[in-house]
Structure formats: structure tokens, C-alpha cells
Amino acid sequence: MRSANDPPTSQSRLVLSEYQTNNVLRHLKGRLFYLLCLLGSLVGILLLVTLLNDIRQDGFHYMSKHFFTNFPSRKPEIAGFHGAIMGTLWVMGIVAITSFPIGVGAALYLEEYAIKNKLTSLIQTNISNLAGVPSIVFGILGLQLFVRGTIGYGPAICIGEQCGFGRSVISGALTLTLLILPIVIVASQEAIKAVPPSIREASYGVGATRWQTVSSHVLPQAMPGIMTGMILALSRAIGETAPIIMIGALTFVAFRPEGPLDPFTAMPIQVLNWISRPQAAFHELAATGIVVLLITLLTMNAIAVLIRIRLGQSGAR
Amino acid sequence: MSFETTRVTARYRQNLRSNLGGRLIGAVLFLCAFVTVVTTVGIVVILFIEGLSFFAEVSPIEFFTGTKWTPLFTSKGFGVLPLISGTVLIGLGAACVALPLGTLTAIYLSEYATPRIRSVMKPLVEVLSGIPTVVYGYFALTFISPFIKEYLYPEAGPYMAISAIVVVGIMIVPIVASISDDALRAVPRELREAAYGVGASKLEVNTRVVFPAALSGVIASYILAISRAIGETMAVTVAAGARPNLTANPFEAVQTMTAYIVSVSLGDTPHGTIEFKTIFAVGLTLFFMTLVMNIISSRITKRFREVYD
Incomplete structure (x- = not known):
């Protein structure tokens, strides 16, 4: 028997050193892999910084009061964003009004009312599939259904000469509503799921009906989560360009829409129009428009975070 | 006795009434949910009706095998392959950018980052998917393309495919990172501890235990991300150009299916003509490509999800 104090035999020393070098190598590989992961995750953030910096450099030459009050023009120094801002406000207002009740209603149905059957799981699967449909396909849907009032077969829905809603604010808004509905529904479902069952049980226990339970206990508790999801969905809709190009938002609008049936342009469409011109001055205008667009998005996201923090404290979570 | 009966009946009636109201509310809520089903049916019906009337005039064989896409010219060619090749080039290129970056990000976030770093880094990465795609288009056209040219x-x-590939790749990184991160974090602690217990290093635990265990979720995220890249419209419209081009060279201008649809709707092609109907045929093709990928992705997630309890 060898005791621990005995010097290692030459054979075991060899094994030991092999083990040691092996270990050093393993350690080194581990550090390298860690660095690789760190670098990989920094690439995206680095590109984000470059992008924002690029826009910051170009985006403030034309930033002035005129930019917000003027309509687009062939002369870059007097061209403005007014029509696009008003168009986006109109469209987003209608999107908010339509998508909130439908989205929350659908989420309430799926979480509180629906029996777990084939139809329910079909609706649920369909919602997640719909979220993956390219936005331009929604544009094609909107072009037929809302702009022209037809599904391509049989008669169109017409009032007098006017078939469908035409290339108008309401067509754009309804198209975007269908586009963001899956997002609103899923976010609302998550918020409703997070309301603890004990609250429902207490309400049923004192004899409340299902609707009383839902409307005065579940919904108020879920509201911060729903509002956060709603704002995030709206900020997705603001940046959407493809579907409203499809439904025919104009790219050169020297007026602001006065009603839901008026033609319109929107911020990303105006930006696209400026990008697609060859002159550098228009690219700077596009960058200025992008700055306005990004600041709007940033504000909306900040509001969403604030709502989550402020109302979340008293809420269920 | 009769007094009791009338009281019961009155309450019964009242309950019935409120139950009726409840049912009405239930029906209205059901209709809200049903809007989504109608949307899907609407998309499919519209694409099929207009697509079929397109295929009545152009044979599907010509459409899917032709290599010349010039529906707006006098000598018309209705071969969609150049558009599909442009789309696939950008989709696969973006995958080459996004899959490694997204996977590394997910591993970093779930296995290495401290909770503090994670709480800063995850939202930052997700900002990438919140930026409007037209902004990416601007960045590609005014920054990346000139850089590559220089x-x-x-x-x-x-115009070149490569700069669209870069920005589309970056914008789908959060999809890969976020879903893979969830999958990696769902791998139970015991698996890691067992591996450490038999002397594995962190690298070995991550690459040979955690990552394989989360593989189905990771692959689902890959497919979903590629599907998103294929449906991406504005960045490729702005940066990749408007020339249907059957090429694998990423430095040339290409046109994707989505960019073609946009270019038709920006032009003044009259409705009802065969030129206009092309957008439905192309839209139908695009819809099915993305649908198949999304279904495969969700099947993988469902079927191969390891249930750890």
C-alpha cells in the first residue's frame, strides 16, 4: 500500500500532467466560447448603435418648425411631414378604437368563456398562424376587402358609385387592425391568465355572474397588462409600411385627411417616398422623418413600461 | 305553497333573464374571437379566387418553371423563379447572419449573463425587432451599400442583395435569440447539475447537455425566423432593388416576391388585368411558403417539446 505522502511514480506523474494540460485546454476553450457568445450578442447591439448614429447624423438638418407644419414639396428646404403625421394620427386613432374591444373581447372569450373543444383550439392555432402571415399579405386582403369591397367573386359592396371604402384612412386602419389583432389578443390573454383564480372564485362565491366577475374583477386586474400589449401592438402598426402601400396610401399628399373616408399618407410611407428619390437632400429629409417616427415609438414604449411599473404594483403581479 | 312557487318562478325568470344576458355577452365575445378565423378565411379565399383566375390564363407549369419574370413588359414572361430565387437568396443569407448571432446571444443570455446584464441586454436585443423595417431599408441603402461598394x-x-441580407438578418436576430433563450432556460437545473457532477466543464455542459436538450425549441426559432425573413418587405424593396434576377450572387440587385408586390401596387397597373393578377399569384405562393414553415415550426415545438417535471 502506498501512502499519500509517497512521491508519485513516473507513470502516475505522466497521467497527472496530461490531465493538467487537458484541463488548461478545457479552461481555455471555455473562456473562448464565453467570449464568442459575448461578442455574438454584442454584434446586434453594435449595429443598432451604428444605425441610430447614422440617422442622428443625417436627421437634424431639416428638423425645424416647418418640418411639422408643411406639406411635402419638390424643394427639400420647405418640404414637411405634416400630412404624414396627421395621416398616421387618424389611422392609429381608428386602429386603437377597433382593435382594443375586438382584441380584448376575443381574449376574454378564449380565457373565460370558451369550453376546451376543437373549435377553441382551432381559433387558438389560427391566431398564432395569423401572427406569422407576412404583413404584405394583409395588404392584399385589405386591398380587396376594404378598398374595393369585394372578395373577388360575386358583387362588390357598393353605396352608390362608391364600392368599398376606397383608398381611404378607414381602409388602412381596418387592414392594420386585422394585422395587429393576433398581438393584442395574445397579450391580453397573458394578462388575463395572470389574474389569480382565487379572485374569480371569491367573486363567484358571493353569487356574481360570469360577466360580473369578468367585468368588475378580472378585467380591472388585467388592464395594465392589456394596455401594455395594446401600446406595443400599436407601435408595431405605426411602423408598418407594406400593408398600407398595398391599400394605396398616397406617396405625395399636400393635404391632411379630414375624415375617415379621405385619402391619406402615413409617416413610413412619406419616409419611403423620400428614400426612393436619388437626391441626397431627400435622404436627409427621410432621416428627419425617421427621427420623428423613432421618437414616437420610443415615447409609446416608455409609456408602456411606465404603465407596467405604476399599475403593476397594485395589480395581481 | 303557491306563494313559494311564485317566488321561485320569479327568481327563476330573473335568473333566466340574466343568463340570457350572459349568453348574449358570450356570443358577442365569441364573435370577436371569430374575427380572426374570418380573417384567415378571407385571405385564403381572396388569394385563391384571384390566383385561380390568373392560372386560368397562365399555366402553373409556366409560372413555376419559367425563368423570365417580365409581366409588365410588352413581351410578357410569367416565370416566377427569378422572384423565388431572390427571396430564397435573401432568406438564406439572412439566416446565415441571424442563426449564429441569435444562437450565441441566446446562450450568452441564458447561461452566462448575470441577471443584471440580462435585464439590460435582453430588451436591447429586442429593440432590433421593434424598429420599423423601412428604417432598416434606409440604413441599408445609405450606410451598408455605400460601405460595401467602397x-x-x-x-x-x-442596389444589392447583400445589404438587404445584413439588415434582414439583424432584424430577425431577436426572434432566434428570444425563442432559443426560452428553450434553453426551460432545460431543468438537474440536467446541468448532473453534468457538472460528473466533472464536465461549463462549455461541455452548455454544448453537450443544455443545447441538445433545447434543440427542438432552437430549431423552431430558426424556421420561424427564416419565415419572417421571407415575408419581409420594406427593407428588401428599398435596398435590394427592383430587378427580377435569377442569380446567387449577393452583390447583384435582386427582386423578392414581396418587393414585386409592392412595386406593382406603387405603379398604376389597372385592376382586373393579368398584370395586376400577378400579385395574387405571387401572394399565394408567398403565403403558402410562410404558412408551411410556420406550421412546421409549431409542430416541432409541440411534438418534440421535452416535458420536464
Whole structure:
């Protein structure tokens, strides 16, 4: 028997050193892999910084009061964003009004009312599939259904000469509503799921009906989560360009829409129009428009975070 | 006795009434949910009706095998392959950018980052998917394309597939990172501890235990991300150009299916003509490509999800 104090035999020393070098190598590989992961995750953030910096450099030459009050023009120094801002406000207002009740209603149905059957799981699967449909396909849907009032077969829905809603604010808004509905529904479902069952049980226990339970206990508790999801969905809709190009938002609008049936342009469409011109001055205008667009998005996201923090404290979570 | 009966009946009636109200509310809520089903049916019906009337005039064989896409010219060619090749080039290129970056990000976030770093880094990465795609288009056209022309490939024109590939790749990184991160974090602690217990290093635990255990979720995220890249519209419209081009060279201008649809709707092609109907045929093709990928992705997630309890 060898005791621990005995010097290692030459054979075991060899094994030991092999083990040691092996270990050093393993350690080194581990550090390298860690660095690789760190670098990989920094690439995206680095590109984000470059992008924002690029826009910051170009985006403030034309930033002035005129930019917000003027309509687009062939002369870059007097061209403005007014029509696009008003168009986006109109469209987003209608999107908010339509998508909130439908989205929350659908989420309430799926979480509180629906029996777990084939139809329910079909609706649920369909919602997640719909979220993956390219936005331009929604544009094609909107072009037929809302702009022209037809599904391509049989008669169109017409009032007098006017078939469908035409290339108008309401067509754009309804198209975007269908586009963001899956997002609103899923976010609302998550918020409703997070309301603890004990609250429902207490309400049923004192004899409340299902609707009383839902409307005065579940919904108020879920509201911060729903509002956060709603704002995030709206900020997705603001940046959407493809579907409203499809439904025919104009790219050169020297007026602001006065009603839901008026033609319109929107911020990303105006930006696209400026990008697609060859002159550098228009690219700077596009960058200025992008700055306005990004600041709007940033504000909306900040509001969403604030709502989550402020109302979340008293809420269920 | 009769007094009791009337009281019961009155309450019964009242309950019935409120139950009726409840049912009405239930029906209205059901209709809200049903809007989504109607949307899907609407998309499918519209694409099929207009698509079929297109295929009545152009044979599907010509459409899917032709290599000349010039529906708006006098000598019309209705071969969609150049558009599909442009779409696949950008989709696969973006995958080459996003899959490694997204996977590394997910591993970093779930296995290495401290909770503090994670709480800063995850939202930052997700900002990438919140930026409007037209902004990416601007960045590609005014920053990446000139950069590539200056340093890498001076012969390139102002439009090139590669700069669209870069921005589309970056914008789908959060999809890969976020879903893979969830999958990695769902791997139970015991698996890691068992591996450490038999002497594995962190690298070995991550690459040979955690990552394989989360593989189905990771692959689902890959497919979903590629599907998103294929449906991406504005960045490729702005940066990749508007020339249907059957090429695998990323430094040339290409046109994707989505960019073609946009170019038709920006033009003044009259409705009802065969030229206009092309957008439905192309839209139908695009819809099915993305649908199949999304279904495969969700099947993988469902079927191969390891249930750890």
C-alpha cells in the first residue's frame, strides 16, 4: 500500500500532467466560447448603435418648425411631414378604437368563456398562424376587402358609385387592425391568465355572474397588462409600411385627411417616398422623418413600461 | 305553497333573464374571437379566387418553371423563379447572419449573463425587432451599400442583395435569440447539475447537455425566423432593388416576391388585368411558403417539446 505522502511514480506523474494540460485546454476553450457568445450578442447591439448614429447624423438638418407644419414639396428646404403625421394620427386613432374591444373581447372569450373543444383550439392555432402571415399579405386582403369591397367573386359592396371604402384612412386602419389583432389578443390573454383564480372564485362565491366577475374583477386586474400589449401592438402598426402601400396610401399628399373616408399618407410611407428619390437632400429629409417616427415609438414604449411599473404594483403581479 | 312557487318562478325568470344576458355577452365575445378565423378565411379565399383566375390564363407549369419574370413588359414572361430565387437568396443569407448571432446571444443570455446584464441586454436585443423595417431599408441603402461598394465590391450598383441580407438578418436576430433563450432556460437545473457532477466543464455542459436538450425549441426559432425573413418587405424593396434576377450572387440587385408586390401596387397597373393578377399569384405562393414553415415550426415545438417535471 502506498501512502499519500509517497512521491508519485513516473507513470502516475505522466497521467497527472496530461490531465493538467487537458484541463488548461478545457479552461481555455471555455473562456473562448464565453467570449464568442459575448461578442455574438454584442454584434446586434453594435449595429443598432451604428444605425441610430447614422440617422442622428443625417436627421437634424431639416428638423425645424416647418418640418411639422408643411406639406411635402419638390424643394427639400420647405418640404414637411405634416400630412404624414396627421395621416398616421387618424389611422392609429381608428386602429386603437377597433382593435382594443375586438382584441380584448376575443381574449376574454378564449380565457373565460370558451369550453376546451376543437373549435377553441382551432381559433387558438389560427391566431398564432395569423401572427406569422407576412404583413404584405394583409395588404392584399385589405386591398380587396376594404378598398374595393369585394372578395373577388360575386358583387362588390357598393353605396352608390362608391364600392368599398376606397383608398381611404378607414381602409388602412381596418387592414392594420386585422394585422395587429393576433398581438393584442395574445397579450391580453397573458394578462388575463395572470389574474389569480382565487379572485374569480371569491367573486363567484358571493353569487356574481360570469360577466360580473369578468367585468368588475378580472378585467380591472388585467388592464395594465392589456394596455401594455395594446401600446406595443400599436407601435408595431405605426411602423408598418407594406400593408398600407398595398391599400394605396398616397406617396405625395399636400393635404391632411379630414375624415375617415379621405385619402391619406402615413409617416413610413412619406419616409419611403423620400428614400426612393436619388437626391441626397431627400435622404436627409427621410432621416428627419425617421427621427420623428423613432421618437414616437420610443415615447409609446416608455409609456408602456411606465404603465407596467405604476399599475403593476397594485395589480395581481 | 303557491306563494313559494311564485317566488321561485320569479327568481327563476330573473335568473333566466340574466343568463340570457350572459349568453348574449358570450356570443358577442365569441364573435370577436371569430374575427380572426374570418380573417384567415378571407385571405385564403381572396388569394385563391384571384390566383385561380390568373392560372386560368397562365399555366402553373409556366409560372413555376419559367425563368423570365417580365409581366409588365410588352413581351410578357410569367416565370416566377427569378422572384423565388431572390427571396430564397435573401432568406438564406439572412439566416446565415441571424442563426449564429441569435444562437450565441441566446446562450450568452441564458447561461452566462448575470441577471443584471440580462435585464439590460435582453430588451436591447429586442429593440432590433421593434424598429420599423423601412428604417432598416434606409440604413441599408445609405450606410451598408455605400460601405460595401467602397471597401468590398466596387463593381456593385446602388442596389444589392447583400445589404438587404445584413439588415434582414439583424432584424430577425431577436426572434432566434428570444425563442432559443426560452428553450434553453426551460432545460431543468438537474440536467446541468448532473453534468457538472460528473466533472464536465461549463462549455461541455452548455454544448453537450443544455443545447441538445433545447434543440427542438432552437430549431423552431430558426424556421420561424427564416419565415419572417421571407415575408419581409420594406427593407428588401428599398435596398435590394427592383430587378427580377435569377442569380446567387449577393452583390447583384435582386427582386423578392414581396418587393414585386409592392412595386406593382406603387405603379398604376389597372385592376382586373393579368398584370395586376400577378400579385395574387405571387401572394399565394408567398403565403403558402410562410404558412408551411410556420406550421412546421409549431409542430416541432409541440411534438418534440421535452416535458420536464
